[in-house]
Amino acid sequence: MAKAKQAHHTAKELAAKAKAALQNAGGGKAGLADRKGGQAGHAKYKCHICGQQAPDLKTMQIHHDAKHPKLPWEPEKCTNMHDVVGVTTQGVAVRGSTKKK
Template structure:
């Protein structure tokens, strides 16, 4: 057999294509909104003490028990970021910051 490309796609190639199709790598305004994460995106609650973001109250409670064990947990003190920005969430499927592209001299 020669050095021809195989007829079937490899698992790594398919995984790379799925990753490229479902991850927002973006620059620009849409990418900026995604990269902000907690302010407008996936995380819903913000810890009033250390400003750590969490996606739900259960995760925030676990954070609180691990990081602030001497203080009682008060879920009303945790800021709901989605309500603050009008329920807007990120437009992208997944969030990943932009990567610098290598420029060729050609």
């Protein structure tokens, strides 16, 4: 009985697999808005002073400390874009497995 040969994947193949698994691609016209991050973009919070957007409150606080050091940090004044516009992405354009059943 012969033993099966082990598959040796190239670096190019492995990089392509990782990219396909992590990149938000596909979905065609239906997934276009999703790939761009939805109506609000990928950021959740918006600075009430300058309008800069950030994905979370910790990042917004870092922005505030760097750009507005003389003003007090008030997280409750930051606009939650998910409440205003809605959820940013719905997952239409996330590429799934290419393996056929």
